Amino acid sequence: xxLFEAAESQNRRGAQPLAARMRPLTLEEFVGQQHxxxxxxxxxxxxxxxxxxxxxxxxxxxxxxxxxxxxxxxxSRSRFEQLNAVTSGxxxxxxxxxxxxxxxxxxxxxxxxxxxEIHRFNKSQQDVLLPDVEDGIVILVGATTQNPFFALNSALxxxxxxxxxxxxxxxxxxxxxRRALTDEHRGLGSEVVHLHDDALDFxxxxxxxxxxxxxxxLEVGVLSSDERPLEFTRELAAESMQRKAIEYDATGDAHYDxxxxxxxxxxxxxxxxxxxxxxxxxxxxEDVRFLSRRIVIAASEDIGNADPQALPLAxxxxxxxxxxxxxxxxxxxxx
Numbered sequence: 330x331x332l333f334e335a336a337e338s339q340n341r342r343g344a345q346p347l348a349a350r351m352r353p354l355t356l357e358e359f360v361g362q363q364h365x366x367x368x369x370x371x372x373x374x375x376x377x378x379x380x381x382x383x384x385x386x387x388x389x390x391x392x393x394x395x396x397x398x399x400x401x402x403x404x405s406r407s408r409f410e411q412l413n414a415v416t417s418g419x420x421x422x423x424x425x426x427x428x429x430x431x432x433x434x435x436x437x438x439x440x441x442x443x444x445x446e447i448h449r450f451n452k453s454q455q456d457v458l459l460p461d462v463e464d465g466i467v468i469l470v471g472a473t474t475q476n477p478f479f480a481l482n483s484a485l486x487x488x489x490x491x492x493x494x495x496x497x498x499x500x501x502x503x504x505x506x507r508r509a510l511t512d513e514h515r516g517l518g519s520e521v522v523h524l525h526d527d528a529l530d531f532x533x534x535x536x537x538x539x540x541x542x543x544x545x546x547l548e549v550g551v552l553s554s555d556e557r558p559l560e561f562t563r564e565l566a567a568e569s570m571q572r573k574a575i576e577y578d579a580t581g582d583a584h585y586d587x588x589x590x591x592x593x594x595x596x597x598x599x600x601x602x603x604x605x606x607x608x609x610x611x612x613x614x615e616d617v618r619f620l621s622r623r624i625v626i627a628a629s630e631d632i633g634n635a636d637p638q639a640l641p642l643a644x645x646x647x648x649x650x651x652x653x654x655x656x657x658x659x660x661x662x663x664x
Contacts, residue, residue: 347548348541350515351508352396356404360505360540361393361497372492381405383462383469385447385477385486388494391539394472395445402441407468408432410442414449422457429467440467447471448480455482462488476582496538503533505540506547517551521558528566535570546570584615588623595624596631621647 353359356366356376365372375381381401386394402409410425429440444450444458462469462485469489471477477486497505509516510524524547536543550561550569587610594602610620621643628643 346545347509347516348391348544351505351512351544353400356400359393359397359400360501362397362492362494364495365492366397371490376401376404379405381468382465383467383489384471385481385489385491386470386472386494387474387477387491389474389496389537389539391536391541392494392497393540394494395443398441398443398470398472401468401470402443405439405441405468407439407441410440410467412442412444414444414446414454419454419457422454426457426461426467430461433466441470442467443470443472445472446474448473448475448477452482455485459484459488479582497540498538499530499533502536502538502540502543503529506532506543509544509547517548520551522551522561523558524561525563527563528561531563531566532570542570587613587615588619591620592623592627592631595627617650618647621650 359366364370367373372384381404386397388394398411399409401407408429410429412421412425425440425442429442432438432440447455458467458469461467471481471485471489473480477491506524506529510518510520510522512518532543532546536546546566546569547561550565551559553569554565587606591603591606591610594600594606607620611617625640625643625647628639632639
C-alpha cells in the first residue's frame with residue numbers, strides 16, 4: 330500500500346466523469362433491469378441462494394452492465410477481476426484464471442471475472458474459459474453489445490445464463506439525473522442548479538435509455554456555465570447533448586433489423602415508416618447499393634403486379650446508384 334494512496338485515490342476520483350462517480354454502491358441503488366433483478370426475479374433469487382453462476386450481460390451501452398458486475402462481486406463476496414477482450418490475450422486470461430484457482434484452493438474465496446466486450450475474444454480465447462467456468466473456479470460475467478447467440482461460442486453460451494439489458498426508461502433516467510444533482514459527495518450537489526422540467530424531459534428522451542450519455546450531458550451543461558445559480562434550460566440541455574447518436578452496426582443485428590423494418594414498412598404501405606428507416610440507415614452510413622438492391626427485391630417480390638411500374642423504377646434507381654458508387658470509388662466492383 331502506498332503512503333500516499335488516499336491522496337492518489339482522491340485525485341483519480343476528481344478526474345472521473347460524473348457517470349463514473351455516480352455508479353451505485355449497492356444493489357438497492359441500482360436503477361433499471363427490474364425484469365431480471367427485481368424482487369423475486371431470477372438474478373435476485375440466484376444471489377439470495379448463493380448460486381450465482383456464469384452469466385452473459387447483453388444489451389446497449391449505458392444500461393449498467395459493468396456496474397452490475399461490480400455489485401454482483403460485492404453481493405457474492407467474491408474478488409472482482411476485470412479484463413477487456415479488446416486489449417487482453419490468452420496470456421493475461423490464463424494468469425487471472427490461475428490466480429483464481431489458487432485463491433479458491435487456499436482461502437475458499439470465489440473470483441468474479443468480468444470480461445468486457447467478450448465478443449471480441451476469438452474462439453480459442455473463449456475456449457480457454459470453458460474448463461474453469463464449468464468447474465466453478467471463476468464466476469464469469471461477460472458483457473457484450475452483440476447478440477451472444479451469434480457472437481459467442483455455443484459451448485460458452487450453454488454454460489452461462491443470458492440476461493438481456495433493456496434501455497432505461499425515461500423515468501429511470503430522470504431519477505438518475507435528480508440523484509446526481511442532489512449528491513454532494515459524488516455528484517453535483519455542491520452546485521446551485523435549477524433543472525427545468527422541459528430540460529429534464531429533453532435529456533431523458535434524447536439519451537435513448539443511455540444513463541452515461543444523459544449524465545455526461547448534465548455535467549457538461551453545469552460545469553461549462555459560469556452562472557450561479559444556474560437555470561438549466563431546455564436550450565442548454567440541447568447544446569450539451571449535441572447530436573443524437575444512431576445505434577447501428579453495419580454487420581450486426583441492427584443492420585438486419587433496420588433492413589427488415591424497411592421492407593415491412595413498404596409491404597405495409599406505410600410511406601412515412603419506410604422513409605424513416607431509409608433515412609436512418611443512410612444517416613448511419615449504410616451502403617446505398619445495399620439499400621437499392623433491397624428496394625429492387627421488394628418491388629419484385631412484395632409489390633409485383635400491384636404496381637407494374639415499381640420494378641422498372643427501382644431498377645433504374647439501382648443502376649443510377651451503382652454508377653455513382655463506381656465513380657466515387659474507382660477500385661470498387663459493382664454488385
